[in-house]
Amino acid sequence: MCRRPDQASEPQTGTRRRTFLRTTGLVGAGVAIPGLEAAPAGAAEPAAEQAPAWRPDPDSPRFTVAVMPDTQYLFDGESIHPAPVEASFRYLLSRAREENIVFLSHLGDLTEHGQPAEFGPIGRAFRLLDERGAAYSVVAGNHDLDSRTDDQRGRTPYLDTFGPRRFRSAPSFRGASPDGYNTYHTFRAAGREWLVLALDWRPSAKGIAWARDVIAQHPRTPVLLTTHELVYADREGEEAQFSDHGQWLWDELIADHDQIFLTLNGHYWPPARTVRKNTAGHDVHLHITNYQDRYYGGAGMIRLYQFDLARNTIDVRTLSPWILGRADDELNELERGEIERTGPQDYFSIPVDFERRFAGFAPVAPRPARPASRMVIPGTVAYWRFDQGDRNGAPVEDSVRITDHSGRGNHLTKVTVDGSPATALTWSDEYHPDQPGHGSLAFHGDKPPLRGAYLRTADGAPLSGETFRSGYTVEAFLKLPADWDSGHNAWSALLSRRGRSGDAGKTGGDTDEPVVTLSLSDGHGLQWAVYPLNQDGAVTNWSHELPLNTWWHAAVVNDGRHTTMYVDGCPVARNPSTVATGLTTLGLPWLLGGYEYGGKIDQVMNGWIGDVRVVDRALAVRDFMCA
Template sequence: MIRSPFRARGHATSPHSAAPTRRALGAVAALAAAGVVASLAAAPAVDSASAATAPAAPRAAAADQGSRFTLAVLPDTQFYSRYSASEFVPRYGKDPFQTQTQWIADHADELNIPFVAHLGDVVDQVGQSGEWDAADRAMTVLEDAKIPYSIQPGNHDVLDSSDNKMDTSYDLAREPYLQHFPVSRAAEQDAFGGADSTGLNRYSLFEAQGQTFMLLQLSWRASDETLAWADSVLKQHPDVPVIMTSHEVLNIAADGVSPSETGYGLRLWDGFIRSHDQVFLTLNGHFHGATRLTKTNDFGNPVTEILWDYQMAYEGGNGYLGLLEFDLSGDRIVARTGSPWVLSKPTDALTSYDQPMMTADGNQFELPLDFGQRFARFAPGFSDGPADQGDLSAKATSLFTDGFTAPPASTRVEAGGAGDYRRVDGTVAHWRFDGAPGPVAEGQVFADVAGDSDLHRVSIAESGSTGAQVDDVTLIPQGDPFSSSGAVCFANSDQTTGRFSYLATEAGAAANKHKLEKGYTIESFVKIDEAWTATKNGWMKAVVRSGNRSHLDGMPVSRWDYTASPAALGLSNLREFQWTEVPADTTKGDRTAWSGEIIPGRWSHVAIVNDAEAGTTTMYVDGAPVLRNGRDTGGQSIEETMPWILGADFVDDKARNGWAGCIGETRVIDHPTGASDWLTARPALDAGFTTSAPTGTVQAVTSLSGTGAPGATVSLSGDVQGTATVSEKGEWIIPLITAGSGGAAGAGRASTAVGPTGLTAGAYRYALVQGFGTRVSSPLTGGFTVAAVGDPGSGDSGAGSGSAGGSNGAADAGSGTSGRDGLAATGVSAQAGLIAAALLLVTGLVAVGVTALRRRRLAGGSAVGSAVGGSVESD
């Protein structure tokens, strides 16, 4: 993993961490479920096309027996080691690292695995012996199974990983890596070839299909002496194809797809790889994602560099490992990425991120390579070997997928329109960003739709920002598609120049005073600007309870954040979401939760759920809990006079370091909730949608009423028309308008509003739907007859007429039920002069059969009429 030193911020609250190397885990929405990265475009500086080009036709069909073997690859395992004892074992009874090596041992014969390569960052915190113990247990599994492996130090595995300090400068006697994985331990393997004077650089020779291959491992920051040693190793074995591993070789671009070369990677290329034709493949981790790049060496031959690192995916990598099938007879290398960890989890613990394989390019691909031709210059005798293996990649795929039912990739439903969200009792504040798009004026107000804690844009003069402009904050009409609100976007935020803008509640707002003693749910939609940089925007904040921790009684002095706000959601300098809070018991000090790496330009829904009774605070990113969460916490300690802030940090009693990106609707609830109550959930449209429309023969009708989803639009069509919005209490009423024509019953009637005496005599048919924009319910259909003046009518007002449409979109005709659920129709409207006549309804009226109505759209755009089955909703 990249180690980015925390940048000085000019005060004692620099990084939100208790140690200078804190790292995040968890969910990124798109990283684990969809495949961390996709295929690469060729970088302009490379000598040949990327490996993503179309492969040459293989010499042997994959289904045939051929000469094949599999190299197993373990990308960065640092978070598995770090959280083995504290998180994984308590939850699952095991950790992903040992699960990976056990799976390899169990299937080594089946997949013909002669060797396993670890790509470095064995642990996260080099000085923590428990992490090394977890790594030792995992690699011992391979040793017990007699499967040779290489394991190399990454930047997290050495005591000083400074870029300007080479491996020959280390105090080797103090290095934990050499204490836990000494050369003597490696020498016990039959494949071990030797090591350099530091013991950090080693090589192995393994046999596969009658041929010998070398795995050359170079340490973090290989010195000139190390490269000279590597040169000598290849000279000692001049006819052996070489796979080189080093923790850093190839990087990945900000788009999460394209390869990107680094200065150190080019040092290895120019100082060693390009001039040694034996090196045909390199593997590295360190940078978060998966990509590859094919270059041309000094001999005109291709060298492919592959990056695999899943540590920022769900649960610190979710156990994904790489498998490279060397199809010697088919002239190709086939890559697969799968997770033994996902396979091992209890079914009830699986989330949408738990997919057994990642299939996007970068994770799954085929690399054409004519081995005999590629190795001809230094190994003219290289041959395929015995054709005794079937399709190993197909076998691996079967091992990962057969019998496993993956959870749905996503069960969330996009908002159909404005107001399409769950209302939740106990909402302290709910800030929505609706209105005309464009620049947000100083002082412009955004309503708290749940109370009286409105937000306003703080004036530039009051903010203390240097160089901020009105146009730096804009309102956009649509934020995250899973939100039913617009969003505000903050441009030009730059902590190096002091430019930022933000929104805040008024000093006396009710939400400012709420300590959330019984727990809480704070959720927001956020997006990071694609131009984000750690220098300008590291440690920026989105949602803050402003104040100064040092002012809180009992707050212990801390190295970091002692003068920061009591609670805040922001982004680290490694693009990790961080939630930091001081619980109600101030003496407990800071509690944090951390996500995995967040990709710029993508919306994320973040929910922070505090369960005061359980003493936990859990961060969810796009519905999935992150691995590292706060414990021994509950409620919040606050400064009651201080406002909530959206769009900036608040440290040392002043705002600073604005959010670079967008913030969507944000809500605070005074108790812990689950996903069914979050802003990403949709109100049910069929359940609870009722009408008290009359049936049979009645004397007077002026309106229809009923119940529905708060905020939904109810549309009435047929012989009577109208619309209404369901109140926050879940009630609606539609004053009737007669249709211009309504078939036989309504022919000749003008389209007019119904007067105080109600509808004129005749038969009326109707259909009712409720919805939010594109998301609508099944229809409630029915009918009734209005008696002529002086005619008391007959029938049963308690029996409805009509039914809801079925899933095929047809509305069934019927009698004896009112609408979809068969509820008795009640609440018939009658003018005062007809009360006596209305009382006669209880004696029974004649039900009127109603034909099925077809749904049509009103001029205003609301969907009405015949049923449309399969409308998506979530309870």
């Protein structure tokens, strides 16, 4: 039996959703099944023999780990039906590059009785993977051997078929315990190494010691643990819990090894999952997947764990390529419910902040600070940074002079709004992870009444007269606090140029607006609103709403004709096609953190500003400070 004796079978309502990624050619060869004729060969997708060699992209942040649970009813005495399993393998091979499939884990109970006559056919099915150099692991289940024994049991048909000898030339195989029943494998994905620990149905004390040693030999590698029995659920929809053996395995191995972040097991049904905290206080996701109780012994069902490190998410899908590959009008009523499982235990996403989760054993070294001189590239007309030493939280002195590292003399001094506290502007040791200078200024502006402090260039500073007729790039790092409120903080500016547009002879739009401003709208999005030399009215670029309490890099690039805004190096949607040449000036100072309206200070920034750089030419993204 592969389920608890007290578990009642509760049929799952089959979905009628027909998600056909491919409609033909996945059935494959095998024993003929009455009423289930194979799809026409001429309509087939590439067979395993035609599929490209197994070459996953090792650097893409998106990759897929496939899981195949108990297939025992397809290899049961004289009832041998390899076609569903072969169809799954062909599916994985044909889509390996498209979905960046890096590994397949079989979770045990390959066969019903563990006999050579059963292992022969399934061993031949796995040759489809062997021939293309695919990376996979297999574990023994209780039906594959004498379930009363542990991994010291000696030679078995399972070991003859799926022992270490089979994997000697496999690209992922790294080693096995001396008994041969426990193996480990590695693969590269998302620019790093990952380890699959494939444990026997009943690892012995020696097996556990071996597993600990494997993990110790790979101290910075995330580990996916696969085994046949670990967690189960009594009823559909219930949270998974440990079996007695699973609790032992948790106590003896998983809980104390922070590298194990995901476990996968079969054996029981229905499918279920849970999350437990290990001794380091970090989440371990524990999943049981098994469909042998479903139509046609599970029909070779596979589960796809689609890792997306760009989104910090694992998306999970469950489907039967064998049924998926049959023509729609040939499907019987039971098949239609098994094409793709879409219940909450079969089709779901789990959030994982991979960098934070792995920080305990593989911390990402912070990007080191870069000297100011390295940031002063050709064309730099102003560069300010705020890494002023260990003064976190201290008020910025009234006498402060922030150096312009460009060498152009555009230094900044402090201006405090009357009635504002000394803490209206403070030093901070916070910074964007890709910021050259490791420090920032924390602005605490507010209104009504208007309070705060900001910085300004001196009267007659060279930057005041710049018109940037040939183009420009303005960059700034920023973060808005979690309590940022549009009613009090909207329409403040990171960087602005003093001077009413009306005084500059501009009659289009609001003549009280400043001639240049990089502001924060009432929806905490960025707005670049400027009066170009060739326009009577303003030209504006808008970002999306920036999530609060997060560091961002903003850049505005003008090539002499058009302006493009970027957030973290990505162009935003609301970039106008309007021709915009240069920036209007009245020869007045620039403000950092302050915004004028009608010729007087109207708002002060609430948030952090890191390094700010102004260059008199259009920069490519690769030349941004965050690159």
